[in-house]
Amino acid sequence: MAPSSRNEIHFGPFEVTEQVFHRTANCYALVNIKPILPGHVLVIPFRPVQRLTDLNTSEVTSIFTTVQKVQKMLAKVHFKSISQEEGSIEDGSFNIAIQDGKESGQTVPHMHCHIIPRTRVEEGEKGEGDGIYDRLQGEEGNVGGGLWDLWERPEQKGKFPVIEDEDRIPRSKEDMNREAEFYREQMALLD
Amino acid sequence: MAPSSRNEIHFGPFEVTEQVFHRTANCYALVNIKPILPGHVLVIPFRPVQRLTDLNTSEVTSIFTTVQKVQKMLAKVHFKSISQEEGSIEDGSFNIAIQDGKESGQTVPHMHCHIIPRTRVEEGEKGEGDGIYDRLQGEEGNVGGGLWDLWERPEQKGKFPVIEDEDRIPRSKEDMNREAEFYREQMALLD
Secondary structure: OOOOHHHOOEEOOEEOHHHEEEEOOOEEEEEOOOOOOOOOEEEEEOOOOOOHHHOOHHHHHHHHHHHHHHHHHHHHHHOOOOOOOOOOHHHOEEEEEEEEOHHHOOOOOOOOEEEEEEOOOOOOOOOOOOHHHHHHHOOOOOOOOHHHHHOOOOOOOOOOOOOOOHHHOOOOHHHHHHHHHHHHHHHHHOO | OOOOHHHOOEEOOEEOHHHEEEEOOOEEEEEOOOOOOOOOEEEEEOOOOOOHHHOOHHHHHHHHHHHHHHHHHHHHHHOOOOOOOOOOHHHOEEEEEEEEOHHHOOOOOOOOEEEEEEOOOOOOOOOOOOHHHHHHHOOOOOOOOHHHHHOOOOOOOOOOOOOOOHHHOOOOHHHHHHHHHHHHHHHHHOO
C-alpha cells in the first residue's frame, strides 16, 4: 500500500520513501540509485538543508550515530567471508564522505553522507583501491547523490546514443526496493 | 615553553601538540603536514581509537560539531574574495572525508576526519575539481593522515633518489606552527 503523503520521505526533490531502510527522529538511511560499490548507501537529515553547517547539534548526533549503526549492519552483510556466518567491522573498511557544497561535487542540494564499504583486495587481484574516489568524483559528483537526478528522466529515444555506458545505468526501483527491504530486516537484527 | 608531558597531544604515534589549533573535551583540530589544498586540516578524537564505530555518542557529537566550527573559521579565512572583509560558508564548499580502516586508505590507525576547503573555479581556469580525490587517495592514503609517517623520517642520503617529487615534500614544523597559531586566533574570533 502506498504510504500516505504525510509519511513520504524526500531527498531533495525526489520521493524516496520505499528506498529508505532506516529512520530516526532526525534522519534516514537510503539505498543508492547508482552504488559505486555494493553496499554504498546514504544517510540524510529529514530537514532538507544543503550544508553540514546548517545542522543543529541533535541532527549532527543523529546522523553520525546512524552512520555508525549502518556501518555495523553493512559489515555483517558485506564483510563476511566463506568461513563466517556474518562479518564484523574489523573484516573491512569504509569511506565516509560528504560533498558539502557544489564546488565539492554536491549535485542534490540536500545534505547527505556517503557510506561506502571497502573490502580486502586479494593478492594479485585488481581491487577498487585507487579507483574509488575517481568514481565518486569523476562524473562531477553525479555518483550517489547526483545520480538521483536520473530518477524521473524519460528513456532516451531517437538517433543520439545514450551517453551513459553499461556501468552507469541506474538501478530500477524494484532493485532498490528489494535491497531496502533486506537492509531493513538486517537493521532490525542489530543488537 | 614546551608543554608539560601531561598536556601533550598525540595523533597515533606522533606528538603534535604545537600543531593543534583547537581543543574540546573530546577532540582536537590539527593542521596538516601535507595539505592537498590550502586549509586542509584534521579533526581527531583524543582517545586513540582506529574506527568511527569505536567512538561513543559524546565523542561523535564533539567531533562533528567541531568539524562545523572549523568549517566556519576556514570559510572566513579561505573563502573571502577581493571585495570581502571575510568569507562565509556560502562562498565555497568542503570535502569532508574519513578513511575508516586500512582498506579505505587509512594509514595512521587513529580515527581522523579530513576537512578540505574547495573554492570556485574561475571561468577558463584549471581548478582542483577532478584531482582532489586522486590526490587524497593516490598515495595509498598517504595524504593528510599518512604523511605524518614522514614526521621523523631522516633525510635520504646516498645514490637512490628521493621518491617524493617537489610537490610532496612535507612542511616544516615551523610552517605548521605558524598556521596553527593563525587558526587558533581565528577560532577565538568566531561567534
